[in-house]
Amino acid sequence: MTIVGLTAALLIIVIGGLGLTLALRPCKHFNLAELCALSWFFGTGLISLLLWIGGLFFSGVFLQSFVAILALGLGIVVFSQATKERISFVFPYPRSLIEWILLITITVQFGIIFWASFSSGLGWDGLLNWEIKARYAFLNHGVMPAQYFSDTSRDFTHQAYPPWIPLTEVWLYLWMGEAHQFWAKCLFAPFYCAGTILLIIIACRLTSRRWIGLLTGALIFFVPCLTTKPGGAQLGYVDVPIAMLYLAAIGYLLLAGEGNDPFSWRIYALSLSLLPWAKREGFVLWAIGAGCGLFVVWRAKRSLRDLLWLVPGPLTAVFWKIFYSSMGKTGAFEYLPMTIPTLMKNAFRLPIIGQRLIADMIDVERWSIFWPIALIALVSLLWRNRDRRFCILFVATVTPICVYAFLYVFSGWPNWNTHIQQSLSRLLLHVMPLLWLTVALALRPPELRQDGVGSPEPSDP
Amino acid sequence: MRTRAFLPLIAHGAVCIVLGCVFLWYGASEAVRVGNLGPVTAFHTTDKYMKVVVGDPAGSEHLLQAINALPEDEAVAVIFREQNDADTLLAYLVTYFAWPRPVISVPIDHVYVNGQRPTPLPDQWSARFFCGVTPPANLEPRIQIGDGLTIVPRADAKGGMP
Numbered sequence: 001m002t003i004v005g006l007t008a009a010l011l012i013i014v015i016g017g018l019g020l021t022l023a024l025r026p027c028k029h030f031n032l033a034e035l036c037a038l039s040w041f042f043g044t045g046l047i048s049l050l051l052w053i054g055g056l057f058f059s060g061v062f063l064q065s066f067v068a069i070l071a072l073g074l075g076i077v078v079f080s081q082a083t084k085e086r087i088s089f090v091f092p093y094p095r096s097l098i099e100w101i102l103l104i105t106i107t108v109q110f111g112i113i114f115w116a117s118f119s120s121g122l123g124w125d126g127l128l129n130w131e132i133k134a135r136y137a138f139l140n141h142g143v144m145p146a147q148y149f150s151d152t153s154r155d156f157t158h159q160a161y162p163p164w165i166p167l168t169e170v171w172l173y174l175w176m177g178e179a180h181q182f183w184a185k186c187l188f189a190p191f192y193c194a195g196t197i198l199l200i201i202i203a204c205r206l207t208s209r210r211w212i213g214l215l216t217g218a219l220i221f222f223v224p225c226l227t228t229k230p231g232g233a234q235l236g237y238v239d240v241p242i243a244m245l246y247l248a249a250i251g252y253l254l255l256a257g258e259g260n261d262p263f264s265w266r267i268y269a270l271s272l273s274l275l276p277w278a279k280r281e282g283f284v285l286w287a288i289g290a291g292c293g294l295f296v297v298w299r300a301k302r303s304l305r306d307l308l309w310l311v312p313g314p315l316t317a318v319f320w321k322i323f324y325s326s327m328g329k330t331g332a333f334e335y336l337p338m339t340i341p342t343l344m345k346n347a348f349r350l351p352i353i354g355q356r357l358i359a360d361m362i363d364v365e366r367w368s369i370f371w372p373i374a375l376i377a378l379v380s381l382l383w384r385n386r387d388r389r390f391c392i393l394f395v396a397t398v399t400p401i402c403v404y405a406f407l408y409v410f411s412g413w414p415n416w417n418t419h420i421q422q423s424l425s426r427l428l429l430h431v432m433p434l435l436w437l438t439v440a441l442a443l444r445p446p447e448l449r450q451d452g453v454g455s456p457e458p459s460d461p
Numbered sequence: 462m463r464t465r466a467f468l469p470l471i472a473h474g475a476v477c478i479v480l481g482c483v484f485l486w487y488g489a490s491e492a493v494r495v496g497n498l499g500p501v502t503a504f505h506t507t508d509k510y511m512k513v514v515v516g517d518p519a520g521s522e523h524l525l526q527a528i529n530a531l532p533e534d535e536a537v538a539v540i541f542r543e544q545n546d547a548d549t550l551l552a553y554l555v556t557y558f559a560w561p562r563p564v565i566s567v568p569i570d571h572v573y574v575n576g577q578r579p580t581p582l583p584d585q586w587s588a589r590f591f592c593g594v595t596p597p598a599n600l601e602p603r604i605q606i607g608d609g610l611t612i613v614p615r616a617d618a619k620g621g622m623p
Contacts, residue, residue, distance in 0.1 A: 112495060119496040121506035128553055131506075136560050145561070153536075153564035154556060182505035219481070222488030368488035373480050443477060446469045 002176045006183050009175035013168070016071030017043025019078040022087070024266040032089045034201050037194035038267065041245060044187070045274040047071060048167035049316070052323075055143040063142045064174045095210070102214035106200075109221040110193045116227070117189040117234040122181060126236025132157050134169035135179045142174050149327030158334075159327075162320050164278045165238050185236055192233035195244025196220060199433055202251035203440035206258075206389070216440040223432060225366045231426035239426045242278045242285070245271050247433040249289045250396045254389055254437075257296040265302075268293065269309030276317035281404070285430060286313045288399045292392045299388055334419075336412045346409045349416065353408045356420050357401070366425055374435040377442035384446065393438050397431045404428075507554060514547045514554075514593075515607025523606045525558050527588075531614065535587035536563040540594050543568035548593035551610060555590045562587075569594060588614040 017039030026035075050067040058066050094100045122131055132154075137144045144166075149159050169184045176183060196217045204213030226232055226240065233240045249271035256264035272289045275282035290310050297306055336342050361371035378397075381390045404427040413419040502508065504521035511520025531537065537559050541552040556564045565586055589596070591611040596603070604612040 115495050115498065119498050121509040124550075127506050127510075128557065132557055135557070139560065147561065151563060153566060156553065156556075178503055180503045180505075181507065182499065182501050182503070185505075219484070219488075222485055222492055224488060224491035228491055228494065364487045365491055368484050368491065369480070370484065370488075373484060376476075376480065446473055 002178070002180065002183065005175035005177060006172060006186070009172045010186070012068055012071050013043035013047050013171065014039050015043070015075035016046045017041065017075075019071070019074035019076070020046055020270070021267075022078045022082045023074070024263055024270065026087065026263045028086065029088055029090050031201060032091045033197050035089060037197040037201075038248070040190050040194040041241075041248065041274065042270060043071075044168045044241075045164065045277060046074075047171050048164045049277065051142065051167045051170060052144075052163060055137075059141040059143045067171070092210075094214075098211055099214055102211065102218050105218045106196065106214065106221075109218065110189070110196075113192050113221075113227065113233055114189045117185050118182070120234050122185065123230055123235030123237055125230075127181075128156065129158050129161060130165045130236060130238065131169060131181060131184055133163060133166035134173060134184065137163075137166065137170045138173040138179045142170055146327055149324065160324055161279060162277050162282075162317075164274070165236075165241065185234075188233055188236050188240065191241040191244055192226075195240070195247060195433055198244065198248050198251060199436055199440075202247075202255065203437055205255055206251075206437070207440055207444045209444060212440050212443050215443070216436050219439075220433065220436050223367060223370050225425055225429055226432065229366055229425065231429055237426065238279050239429045242275065242282055243430045243433050245274055245278065246285050246289070246396075246430055247437065249275065249285075250292065250392065250434050251437055253289070253292055253296060254392060257300050257388055257392070260300060260302065265306055266309060269312075272310065273313035273316060276313050277320070281427065281430065283314075283317055284403050285400055286317075288396055288403075292396050295392065295395075296388070334412055335407065335410045338410050342410055349409050349411075350406075352417075353405050353420065356417075356424060357405050360424050360428065370432065370435075373439060377435070377439040380442040381438060384442075389441065393434070393441070397435050397438065400431050401428065404430075507557065510550060510554060511607065514551050515609040517607030520607055520610075521554075521558070524555065524610070527604050527606065527612050528555075528558050528562070531562065531587045533561055536565050536585055538565040538567055538586040538589045539592060540567045540569060540589060540596075541592035542570045542594065544570050545593060547609075551592035552590070555592060555610075586615065588612055 014036070018035065020042040021035060021038045047067060050070055051063065054063050054066045094103050121127075133144065133148075136148050139145075144163065148154065151159075165187070168187055172184060172187070173179050199220065200213040200217035202213075203216045204210050207213065221227060224232075227234070231237045231239045249268050252264045252268040252271065255261060256268055268289075272286055272293070275286045275289070290313070293310060294307070296302065297304065336346075361367065374397075378394060381393070404424075408416060408420055411419045499505070500508075507521040508518055511524070512518045517523060528537070537555070539552045539555050541548040543549055552566065556566075589600075589612070591613065593609045596611050596613055600613045602614065602616075604614070606612065
């Protein structure tokens with residue numbers, strides 16, 4: 001019964017996400033792998049938002065039915081509309097031995113991530129920041145209990161964090177009929193897989209080389225911080241999902257900027273709007289991504305109406321803030337007031353933070369030599385093409401690192417060094433997949449004149 | 462001339478291959494170490510933690526059984542050393558399972574500003590959970606979970622011992 005419920009819950013997530021993705025009106029030939037990957041991200045976002053909104057009015061079976069009917073209805077209606085419009089779904093098969101080898105390698109890696117996920121437990125934060133909320137909501141018939149938010153003895157669970165992941169876990173629990181720490185883990189490996197698929201697809205489109213996309217997708221697996229360390233894909237933290245979502249947002253923004261493609265713009269906007277719903281740091285990423293979007297609108301002379309697509313992100317954040325405040329809490333306690341006197345008082349931390357940042361980046365046990373490679377890729381792109389792509393990638397990858405590092409100046413932890421030690425790697429993870437896109441662009445061989453080397457392959461759907 | 466035209470391509474390829482090999486060398490040595498699958502249980506994670514911190518592989522079930530015997534509307538007190546990560550984790554696990562009961566945290570090594578540790582009065586809690594801390598010898602009755610977690614329910618608490 002547990003497995004049947006779990007399967008139903010996962011299917012509804014994917015069907016709801018499929019509806020949302022197809023509602024953004026893609027082109028006639030849609031990549032099936034891309035559809036599945038986007039459906040996973042948007043499906044989890046949709047279900048968690050519906051559970052939160054529905055939870056204001058219903059609970060238990062009514063809440064479950066409300067969410068299921070809306071998600072299934074959206075999926076079925078939009079899918080039937082898409083078939084009427086003759087949208088075809090294609091899977092681009094490998095065209096050479098190298099591509100086959102890379103595809104098989106990536107498939108094996110996905111299997112390993114699933115296995116690793118089910119063989120290890122939830123990490124500290126995975127259990128005590130996220131799953132704990134899901135458990136309490138499940139015990140309260142699917143609704144986050146009001147007294148939980150005002151319970152000071154559970155402050156260590158960070159009640160202020162938005163509930164994208166916990167409410168998606170609740171969705172599984174409602175269908176399984178029990179809070180189940182093992183099956184809750186089946187949510188996390190798909191985020192890694194979906195993100196890697198999007199990395200491959202975006203890298204293929206930006207470089208016009210399929211092998212570069214596949215190679216990048218295979219290499220990302222070997223960043224230890226993503227697969228073995230705290231914050232990794234197998235431990236049930238939100239950092240991998242948020243990193244992949246940010247990759248999707250900026251990746252599709254680059255595609256939207258190149259071809260003035262409205263579908264890519266909508267995917268960018270929707271991915272961006274989910275970031276503040278994932279974690280508080282998501283708002284920082286949203287602001288940077290929105291700034292990059294403004295730049296694209298300006299440079300590509302897009303309609304200002306496109307900016308309306310950016311509204312759902314801050315709207316979600318504001319409504320969550322209002323909801324949280326109405327529960328009797330006024331703020332979180334990790335950071336000191338962000339004022340000039342605090343900045344002046346703690347300015348001495350800046351060089352230490354810088355040292356810690358560099359020490360973390362060159363720690364090969366955590367990152368292999370990823371950061372030196374990313375630096376070389378950025379310098380290479382700066383050398384070869386100082387274009388809009390480079391500007392966006394540079395701002396979207398470097399600014400979050402600077403902002404995150406700067407925020408430690410305001411850390412309210414008694415031992416702020418411990419705060420850095422415990423969170424820096426996980427925060428750096430947020431831009432890591434996007435930096436792989438930079439690496440992919442730098443991997444593209446330099447163009448040669450007249451002899452045909454370096455000319456693009458036919459583009460993939 | 463043709464060789465000169467290919468030089469940047471050769472240099473680019475060489476740099477990519479060298480960096481890729483070094484990256485894979487370090488990355489593969491740290492890559493996923495796959496353990497045994499499962500166990501497929503509802504307390505998959507907390508049981509693993511309980512086994513590590515108190516040596517009881519079914520610690521979650523035992524802890525939950527003890528907590529369920531306590532009244533839901535009364536708080537429980539958790540006594541632990543906050544400087545000790547294992548004790549802190551155990552205290553958090555008790556808090557995790559204690560819902561919907563409020564939890565009174567008593568970190569015994571916490572340095573308070575006024576130098577005085579607030580001590581919860583007996584009528585404020587239904588049981589005390591000693592996480593990695595040995596309770597005073599005169600406290601009875603006791604429920605022992607593994608090696609490190611001792612529960613001392615208040616004698617008149619509704620439900621009492623499981």
